[in-house]
Amino acid sequence: MCNDKKQILADLSHISFSYDSKLILQDISLSIQSGERIGIVGESGCGKSTFLKILSGLLPPSSGTVNILGDSIASDIRKHVSIVLQSAMLLPMTIYENITLGHDYSEDSVRNVLEQVSLLDWVDSLPEGIHTYLGDRADELSGGQAQRLAIARAMCKDAPLLLLDEPTASLDASTAASVMASLDACTESSKRNLTIVHVTHQVEYLKGYDRILRMEGGKLYV
Template sequence: MIKLENVSFKYENAYVFENLSLTVKDGEKVGIIGESGCGKSTLLKMIAGLNIPTSEEINVDGEKDPEGIIKKVSVVMQSPMLLPLSIIDNITMGHDHDEERIEKIIEAANLKKWTDSLPDGLNTYLGDRADELSGGQAQRIAIARAMFKDAGILLLDEPTSALDGENAASVLEAINRFTSDKTVIHVTHRREHLNGYDRIFMMKDGKLIEA
């Protein structure tokens, strides 16, 4: 369960939100929509343990501190962060892996066609050229990383914004398959990406309103 009770957050002076509450039950799929700049990413980063609330506390699957929370969540952030490592290491973050499972994840994240076309495949070193990947390639690596981590809670911030319609649809379908028994919070500008979700909130003026 995720529970935020009367949490507030400000970057410098102005509050992005104040006294915001949200409870998400295990296995629930929750969508958040809202205008650009309303605070969706700020909120998601708080649930991921990356933004510390300026008041009150949060509880993510029993964890209240960032170090504990980070272990419980898989995150696909709005701007994927790639490290100067190979593609495979960017997905596994150095953890042991099973080839068969990786193969499934590569296919699910629509990475196979591209990685198969590279001379070194998944071992291709991104190095300092991580910036040269297309936004969609970087985003799909971030999705594969989240699938690999396989935490019980998946936090998605515009996970397919850089993908074309067809790619986005198939990756979203794969995400839905991977997360059928997980708790999901999905931020998006595209409400149609939230079909089948249990609850959808609109974020406005620092509040979440069921939409």
């Protein structure tokens, strides 16, 4: 929900982007308020993932600027953003290391997010708990478990802006629904005024969002 002060969290100004000579995004400007939940829909290939990569500082725009909380250098922008992608990228490390990615988060905070994504019972059943090496087991994880770990990773970072790029698209319908429920539980219990930009083909996941934008022809429409 928007807060009353309407503080701007992110500001994109005249963003254009081309892959080689193919224009993907065309002069997009968008202000995102702190606490706002924005859905983005649009046909496959229209540029939604490209837009999220630019918003997260992973891809530099061909022209225009991204500013998040006063920062416009990519490495600083990335500190303010967590992202969950369509398929989880799990690394040959322990569960704890997969979630913390080198940050010094306490075991308690990791256990807390694992509980929020309904993985704690499973993790506690493993021989070495959160320090179980995932490289040995990555293939044994279901798609739903892998996505829950990816969500736990994003929530543990505790960044103010959460980007979701079709986080349940690779899951079957019932697993997708339960992973979405875990995600909703996480974002609702988030202590802070979490801002969300959620790309999806399923508008039912955007119920209660503040704005739903449609991407078409390289532009965003209300």
